[in-house]
Amino acid sequence: MTRAIVNADVLIIGGGLHGGSVALHLAHAGLKPLVIEKNYAGRHASGVNAGGVRTLSRPPQEIPLALASLEMWHHIGDLVDDDCGFEQYGQLRVAENETDIEVLHRRLALMRELGYSHEEWVDAGEVRAMLPGIVPTVQGGLIARRDAAADPYRTTMAFRRKAESLGARYIEGVQIVRTEHVAGCWRAIANSGAVYSAPVIVNCAGAWADRIAATWDEPVPLEAVAPMMLVTMPMRRFIDPVVLGTSRPLSFKQRANGTVLIGGGRRAWLDRDADSTELDFSELADGARMVCELFPHMLGATINRGWAGIEGNMPDGLPVIGASRRRPHAYHAFGFCTHGFELGPIVGRVLADLVIRGHTTQPIAPFDIGRFSNPQAVTSTSGIKHP
């Protein structure tokens, strides 16, 4: 049975933050993008992540994008007419021991060598002053003072609403099962049988994006992961910056409403096909022990909720951003390896530039999808672990 074809200027597969940002920037330029989301916009990584707006400890290849994005975050209201719950208190990676100090000092040296100054060393006294509840054995840390945090679901919704107000359309609950490029036009066929058509297609399908890429004959080794998060009941204000561990997987922050958000990349069990995750209590317990070791008064904090969203990891820790190497007028933006939230604003701009002008001023060569078909081209990341 032939179904009615829905036409647009650009098809965007995936209604997360990156899909929304691409839609917003395209709509801003006068195009009519159509975002197709298999669940609802912001269902996974975009809506339920820790909300870290972090340039700190980024892989060096990502730093130019991350810094450009941070500027956009500082004026996020101008972009999406909503402050997105943006709060700038910096992000701080603490050193718990001598080994940590060494790791952070090496990182600092690398940043200086590359000409970056957004990461600074803070000594133990300053860390204790910033984080009064922390164990007195803390050794110091690295801080990015302009880093921040925002509300992820609100942000994803704000991008969507602004994009829609400029002429973008969203379709939710529709899964694309097939795409084809016929007579100069992309057609995306949904599980419902509906067909969506546009001259250009963008793959922003997050943890499911490898499936789209595979149909374009460019398979990628994407690993779906589900980092677990915990949030406590509201507590008296005791920290301002986002706190990160160095040798141990921890990210920790207190939101404006007093709740404390605990993440760090410990993983839940996941079922990509069922869109579902299941928490691993023993891993969560390990995370809880770590938090209580760093902040002893947290032993009495009441856990309110725990959850995990599904995200896409790439083996080299870098996202895939750029044009398809195998298909015309097809683009990718996925695989953000659990640190894509901060990049949302800039990636939309980059993709819109690629779609409209065919080039971008941002250095996106390291994110080329071609690196997986030509392993020699793969660029290595720094030695730091990125939660």
Add this chain to the structure above:
Amino acid sequence: MKEKFQPRDLSSTGTAALAVVGAGPAGLAAATLAAQLGLDTVLLDEQSDVGGQIYRAITATPVRDRKVLGDDYWHGESLVGAFRRSAARHVPGATVWAISRNTTRQSRGDHEIAYSVGGQAKLLTARHVLLATGAQERPFPIPGWTLPGVITAGAAQILLKSAGVVPEGPAVLAGTGPLLYLLAWQYLNAGVRIDALLETAPPRALLRALPYALDFVRSPYFGKGLKLLRTVRAAVPVIKAVEGLQAQGHDKLERVSYSFRGRTHTIAAQQLILHQGVVPNVNLARAIGAQHIWNSTLDCWQPQVDSWGNTTVAGIGMAGDGAGIAGALAAEHRGRLAALGAAHALGYMDTARRDREATVHRRLLAKATLGRAFFDVLCKAPIEYRRPAGNTIICRCEEVTAVQVRDTVKLGCSGPNQVKSFLRCGMGPCQGRFCGLTVAEIIADELRIPVEDVGYYRLRFPVKPLTLGELASLPQTAASHEAVIRLPADQEIRLAQPEMP
């Protein structure tokens, strides 16, 4: 990708063939029968003593005059006696905060139950789990329902049964459902004065219920119910078909206002006791991922179960009101049927024996549920009190109002999870127990679609709040054993190892 069913060290956890969660009539009857059939059975219950809500404090209530709480309450003694004589192990004060099906030993598809007793987290690995989590009251969001002095009939019954506490000063009961009248009757028995009983059921409810009246007349509810109704109506001013119910006052309840036949009335009151029926307490079943169906007669979700109480999740059964409201007597029989189902599933009996032994329980179950359809329809909660508007608070934890939910739906948040992410309603410690149904109904109202198409919140861990310290007291994984902890002596954190339950 992290693989499922990864085996790991469970040496510091307890095990059981059957774990029953909840010690109300369904849980007690199920645990008793399962133990009698030879299943190593553990009954986990949040309270310090067995009985659930309906038979709460039955072994310890200070209300010793048996006439006050009535024969139906004291029937619970028979269940407790049989349970105590059985070999089932009772873990009192156990708050179950999660059940997982994926992280346990791969061999048999066991389930892992995470719970806390006295601030200490423990794990119990069970081959079969029976949830007997009972009912909770339907949210009754009216203006002012969060004022001190406004409580639910269920809370009022807890106070009465556990502590013999009854209202002092002017008291008004309002709403619909058998429990409201039962409470009124128990209060009268205890010598409490009730200033008014405001019935919210519309006049046409009786007409709608009439087709089911014959079974009702033949049921044991008829005689008992009529007697109770007569006693209450003889002693309490009853006003029917009340609309626009409001609790009013500054820092606490001072007045109850309502309209009757288009005229507004106000009664001075220090206590307002609200009730509009009970719904299954499905948070645990939801959290495990069991499929639920919408019951359009009772306007609530209930887990999809077969005739043995098996949910759509293998190895997880559900019995009693948690599997669909049918009352305490029915719960007991459903518990026994579920015990037979579990015994069969675990190989303790063959199909023929299971079916043979089930016959008597099925007959008693049919008898116990006869006539319920009549008052299910008669006591249906009116739409006005299920789909509030304006500034009425619907989420007590995060203080979200009805109009905020309605506006958020208009923004494009078309499901409970989107509304939750946007407004934080359902994110509080009650995990949506107070607002879940209301939010789903309001969304259905705004979108003009059936509630079953709206769906429900994804239930997050933990099902009940626990502290970070409690979570930290769970058994350690190999990786964390290796972690070096350097702390000064006076800052040392003691992370005690859990004991076997």
